[in-house]
Amino acid sequence: MNTLTLLPFIVLIAAMFLMTRSAKKKQQQAANMRNEMQPGSGVRTIGGMYATVKEVNEDTVLLDAAPGVDLLFAKNAIGAVLTDDEYNRIVHGIEHDLKSDADLVPDDASSLTETDAAADAPAASDDKSVDLGKKDASEEKADQAQAAEARAEEARDAEAKADEEPKKTDGESDAK
Secondary structure, three states: OOHHHHHHHHHHHHHHHHHHHHHHHHHHHHHHHHHOOOOOOEEEEOOOOEEEEEEEOOOEEEEEEEOOEEEEEEHHHEEEEEOHHHHHHHHHOOOOOOOOHHHOOOOOOHHHHOOHHHHHOOOOOOOOOOOOOOOOHHHHHHHHHHHHHHHHHHHHHHHHHHHHOOOOOOOOOOOO
C-alpha cells in the first residue's frame, strides 16, 4: 500500500486519541475536585443550585441549601467546588476583594457632573415654576376639541374629493 493512502487513517486515529485523552483529563480533574470536598465548603450543583457541604460520604454528599433544608446529592451531581470568596459573592452578595472605597463608582452621576462653581452656587429656589410640558385640564380639553375639529375637516375634504371625481363604471351605460 501507498503511504499516502494510509495518511488520512493515521491522522484520524491520532485525533481520536487526543480527544479521548483530553476528555479523560477533564474527568480526572472533576473527580479530584469532588474528592477534595470538605464540610463547610460552598458548591454549585450541575442543576445550578448553590449550597454548603454538610457531610461527605463515599458516593453521596449532604448539602445544606437553607437553614433547616438538607438535601442528599450524588457526588457526580456536584458541578463545582467554590472558594469562600466566590461563594459569598454569589450567594450573599458580599464582596471581599474591594481595594478601597475611593475606587467605587457612585450610583448616580451627580457627583461626576458637579463642578466647583456649581457646588459654591446657592441652591435653586423653588418659587420659579418649570414648564414640564404638562397641561391643565382646560388646555387639554381645548387641544382635544381642536384635534376633533381637524379630523372633521379632513373627513369633509375627503367627501368633497370623492364627489368631484368621475364615477367609474364597468363599461356598460344606460344610454342607447
